[in-house]
Amino acid sequence: MNVCVVVAAAIVVDGRLLLAQRRRPAALDGLWELPGGKVEPGETPTDALRRELREELDIETEAGERIGVEVPLADGLVLRAYLTEIVSGIPRALDHAAIGWFSAAELPAVDLVPNDRMWLPDLERALRAS
Numbered sequence: 001m002n003v004c005v006v007v008a009a010a011i012v013v014d015g016r017l018l019l020a021q022r023r024r025p026a027a028l029d030g031l032w033e034l035p036g037g038k039v040e041p042g043e044t045p046t047d048a049l050r051r052e053l054r055e056e057l058d059i060e061t062e063a064g065e066r067i068g069v070e071v072p073l074a075d076g077l078v079l080r081a082y083l084t085e086i087v088s089g090i091p092r093a094l095d096h097a098a099i100g101w102f103s104a105a106e107l108p109a110v111d112l113v114p115n116d117r118m119w120l121p122d123l124e125r126a127l128r129a130s
């Protein structure tokens with residue numbers, strides 16, 4: 001089975017992390033995630049991230065270093081996060097229910113999708129270092 005990669009962006013601006021609130025599937029409705037999506041055939045992971053962020057948030061971005069461990073998901077998917085910079089644009093929710101900006105102190109109380117909880121210490125560290 002081919003492993004399909006899901007890429008997700010950790011975007012930190014002024015000490016706050018951008019999170020996006022999912023609408024679907026029902027099990028994840030209302031939960032917050034790092035924006036991103038599946039790498040499509042022929043794409044590199046960072047190309048996919050750039051495309052997803054353009055489609056979902058209307059921003060141009062540049063992926064940097066990986067952050068956190070790679071998380072195995074169901075159905076042969078693996079989830080991977082990258083620290084990502086906004087090159088241009090102001091993020092707005094084109095596909096999600098909402099976007100929000102969260103400080104390190106606020107992050108533990110956010111209803112994150114379960115798979116992303118593993119990244120909490122890494123995300124808090126990145127926020128405190130910013």
Ligand SMILES: Nc1nc2c([nH]c(=O)n2[C@H]2C[C@H](O)[C@@H](COP(=O)(O)OP(=O)(O)OP(=O)(O)O)O2)c(=O)[nH]1
Pocket residue numbers: 006007008033034035036037038039073079113115116
């Ligand atoms: N984008 C994103 N997906 C995540 C995160 N955590 C997590 O478990 N997932 C899961 C949810 C989905 O099963 C899968 C990615 O789905 P998606 O719906 O974002 O991807 P996509 O836009 O390419 O999907 P599709 O609707 O075109 O099938 O990864 C996360 O932080 N960001």
